[in-house]
Amino acid sequence: MPRTTFRLVVLTALCATFVDAHEPVDLMPRVEDQTQMYWAEGFPGTIPTAPWLRVVQTGRYAMVLNTETMSVPHLGRVSGLNDDWHKLPAAELALSMTVDGTRYRCTAGGKCSRFTGPRLNVDRNRGTLFSSKCVTKRLVWYDLLNDS
Numbered sequence: 001m002p003r004t005t006f007r008l009v010v011l012t013a014l015c016a017t018f019v020d021a022h023e024p025v026d027l028m029p030r031v032e033d034q035t036q037m038y039w040a041e042g043f044p045g046t047i048p049t050a051p052w053l054r055v056v057q058t059g060r061y062a063m064v065l066n067t068e069t070m071s072v073p074h075l076g077r078v079s080g081l082n083d084d085w086h087k088l089p090a091a092e093l094a095l096s097m098t099v100d101g102t103r104y105r106c107t108a109g110g111k112c113s114r115f116t117g118p119r120l121n122v123d124r125n126r127g128t129l130f131s132s133k134c135v136t137k138r139l140v141w142y143d144l145l146n147d148s
Helices: 003-018
Strands: 037-040 051-056 061-066 073-079 098-099 102-108 120-123 126-129 138-144
Touching: none
Parallel strands: none
Antiparallel strands: 037 051, 051 061, 061 073, 098 102, 102 138, 120 126
């Protein structure tokens, strides 16, 4: 028996000893495990009236990030990908850091336009489009102690 096959047989036998044969192991993805991320009313860089709201929604929760103010106007549990997130309450989450004993809080996201900020990019190796999710460039930080 080749070494690779022997190792595979031993590994399978070891794994089988740790799994209870009477309880099924559910490893298959479910519908509620899917995740979507999108702009609430289209990309504001090309739709002037659209708010800068980035939505992340799964089959279990939804979160809306205002990328201009770095606030979370909606966060909560949902029961599916098609649930309406508009009714979810706001959350008091903060992005902060401490540098040399001074605590700073992020108060605004970087200004984006049609040509800067989150946008579609091309993966040249695969020939596919993907969305750039970065909103951390050009963040505005506020010194909580000195009000500046």
